[in-house]
Amino acid sequence: MLQSRLRKTFPQRPDSAGFSLDLEFEATAGVTVLFGPSGSGKTLVLDAIAGFTRPDEGRILLDDDLLFDGAAGVHLPPQARNCGYVFQNYALFPHMTLRQNLMFAAERRPRLERHRRVNEMLETFRLAEAAGRRPHEVSGGQRQRCSIARALIVAPKLLLLDEPTQGLDAPLKDEFYDVLRQVRADFKTPVLLITHDLDECFELGEEMLILSGGKIVQSGPPRKILDQPANIEVARLMGAFNLIPCEIRALDPGRNTSKVQVGEFELDGPYFPGRFKGDRVTLCVRPESLVVSTRLGRPGPNQIPAELKRAVEKAQWVRLEFEGGIVADMGRAEFERQRDNKDWFIEFPPSMLRVL
Amino acid sequence: MPIDWFPLWLSLRVAVVSTAVALAFGLWLAYILANREFRFKEVVDGLVTLPLVLPPTVLGYYLLVLIGRASPLGKVWETIFGSPLVFTWKAAVVAALLHSLPLLVKSARAAFESVDRSYERAARTLGASEWRLFWRVTLPLAHRSIFAAAALAFAQSLGDFGVTLMVAGNIPGRTQTVALAIYDAVEAGNGAVARTFVLVISIVTLLILTLANRLNPR
Numbered sequence: 001m002l003q004s005r006l007r008k009t010f011p012q013r014p015d016s017a018g019f020s021l022d023l024e025f026e027a028t029a030g031v032t033v034l035f036g037p038s039g040s041g042k043t044l045v046l047d048a049i050a051g052f053t054r055p056d057e058g059r060i061l062l063d064d065d066l067l068f069d070g071a072a073g074v075h076l077p078p079q080a081r082n083c084g085y086v087f088q089n090y091a092l093f094p095h096m097t098l099r100q101n102l103m104f105a106a107e108r109r110p111r112l113e114r115h116r117r118v119n120e121m122l123e124t125f126r127l128a129e130a131a132g133r134r135p136h137e138v139s140g141g142q143r144q145r146c147s148i149a150r151a152l153i154v155a156p157k158l159l160l161l162d163e164p165t166q167g168l169d170a171p172l173k174d175e176f177y178d179v180l181r182q183v184r185a186d187f188k189t190p191v192l193l194i195t196h197d198l199d200e201c202f203e204l205g206e207e208m209l210i211l212s213g214g215k216i217v218q219s220g221p222p223r224k225i226l227d228q229p230a231n232i233e234v235a236r237l238m239g240a241f242n243l244i245p246c247e248i249r250a251l252d253p254g255r256n257t258s259k260v261q262v263g264e265f266e267l268d269g270p271y272f273p274g275r276f277k278g279d280r281v282t283l284c285v286r287p288e289s290l291v292v293s294t295r296l297g298r299p300g301p302n303q304i305p306a307e308l309k310r311a312v313e314k315a316q317w318v319r320l321e322f323e324g325g326i327v328a329d330m331g332r333a334e335f336e337r338q339r340d341n342k343d344w345f346i347e348f349p350p351s352m353l354r355v356l
Numbered sequence: 357m358p359i360d361w362f363p364l365w366l367s368l369r370v371a372v373v374s375t376a377v378a379l380a381f382g383l384w385l386a387y388i389l390a391n392r393e394f395r396f397k398e399v400v401d402g403l404v405t406l407p408l409v410l411p412p413t414v415l416g417y418y419l420l421v422l423i424g425r426a427s428p429l430g431k432v433w434e435t436i437f438g439s440p441l442v443f444t445w446k447a448a449v450v451a452a453l454l455h456s457l458p459l460l461v462k463s464a465r466a467a468f469e470s471v472d473r474s475y476e477r478a479a480r481t482l483g484a485s486e487w488r489l490f491w492r493v494t495l496p497l498a499h500r501s502i503f504a505a506a507a508l509a510f511a512q513s514l515g516d517f518g519v520t521l522m523v524a525g526n527i528p529g530r531t532q533t534v535a536l537a538i539y540d541a542v543e544a545g546n547g548a549v550a551r552t553f554v555l556v557i558s559i560v561t562l563l564i565l566t567l568a569n570r571l572n573p574r
Contacts, residue, residue: 093497105483107488
């Protein structure tokens with residue numbers, strides 16, 4: 001288990017805005033995802049744990065090993081930390097073959113065991129055929145597997161991955177997810193993974209830490225965060241683009257219902273614990289939760305009439321942008337049937353509504 | 357009149373030894389400059405580069421003060437080896453070093469700094485000591501630039517005139533390098549010897565520069 005409390009400040013300079021990292025978290029077995037926008041300090045966290053940067057204060061404890069303690073002046077070099085690191089560009093040594101890359105990592109083991117271990121890893125990660133080739137002569141998938149194998153060969157207590165799927169095409173990403181699932185099953189090494197790909201969080205993450213401006217703004221299982229974002233910023237990062245100002249008009253905990261006023265319309269919602277009648281809040285709904293239909297007759301329950309401004313075509317679906325900044329996703333086939341339609345009803349399913 | 361080839365052999369020997377010394381000391385210094393942060397780092401870099409721009413007489417004077425028979429260093433040398441350092445071919449090596457070392461340190465520092473940091477970081481997380489990291493990762497990745505720099509340093513060491521004259525003298529058969537021999541030949545009106553040496557040294561240097569260019573990664 002990794003326990004860390006980190007604080008590091010970069011003073012404001014004429015050429016840089018200054019930045020301060022201040023956070024505390026734990027990561028247990030399984031995959032913990034560090035998620036956040038660029039410049040939120042994700043890589044800095046990884047570098048501090050690996051020992052590339054020294055925090056100003058704090059404490060990093062990996063199982064029973066103290067890696068860093070600001071107060072006690074403990075700051076182990078990367079060599080002594082037992083953390084595997086998979087770099088964004090994989091950092092496979094270009095002048096060595098894949099086998100030599102693994103051998104380099106295994107060199108601290110006894111000579112006989114070294115060869116056995118390297119061969120084992122080459123088998124496990126399906127690299128036996130490419131073992132004699134150099135990194136630039138093998139495929140992207142092989143490079144990726146080799147960098148993970150190389151990091152794991154030293155039997156690290158923690159595996160750090162810095163945006164491992166950045167710039168990969170979809171099949172390679174899927175391949176990577178499979179490899180990492182295998183790693184999780186076979187090696188039992190806790191993994192800390194940086195990404196700013198939301199899908200990746202759900203593919204891999206048991207736990208998720210959302211970073212913003214050097215702080216953790218929310219943590220928990222991805223599903224839970226998606227379901228109940230802590231604030232508007234998290235909601236935005238998690239892809240909930242409908243953030244609509246509204247007022248709570250009624251609350252009924254007994255029947256688990258509420259009524260919220262959005263513009264001139266009143267919508268039914270679930271009971272919102274901790275809120276009061278008359279609170280001005282932000283209604284938060286995910287684009288894929290909204291149901292849109294052709295405007296026919298009078299609006300039904302929880303339907304709002306809206307005019308379509310723009311339709312953005314994605315691979316699997318179409319994102320409809322309505323007047324008033326409401327965004328809804330629709331299946332492509334469904335959209336094809338109604339594409340000439342200008343006036344729509346947007347239905348807000350009551351159970352999908354959240355307020356912030 | 358048969359040509360005495362001694363000056364050419366001496367020059368080559370001086371250049372080989374000075375390049376070797378420059379490699380041993382220069383690589384270490386360049387690695388420190390490229391990887392460590394310390395106060396006066398740029399001052400050290402400047403001191404190493406200084407010989408490239410100072411006039412040869414100034415350098416020669418410094419060297420005489422530094423390794424002359426009266427200086428502490430010169431005395432230490434004399435007690436250990438039994439003979440003075442100045443006015444021997446070894447002094448010519450020191451003179452040549454002043455040209456080869458700065459070139460080597462400058463290029464090697466740039467070469468080390470151009471190695472992607474993530475390779476070194478990766479090696480560290482894999483438990484490699486700084487020593488192993490240097491020999492197995494950084495140096496192999498920078499080796500082409502460093503060979504090129506060494507070739508340039510070698511070519512530079514071949515051609516020194518002023519500093520060699522001041523600290524090693526111009527003793528025919530003992531410290532007379534090719535550059536000095538050419539000067540003497542011209543002074544004595546010995547055109548054939550001068551022409552031969554000029555031609556040979558030009559060809560050798562051109563060959564080395566071509567080699568350096570081919571080694572340098574584009």
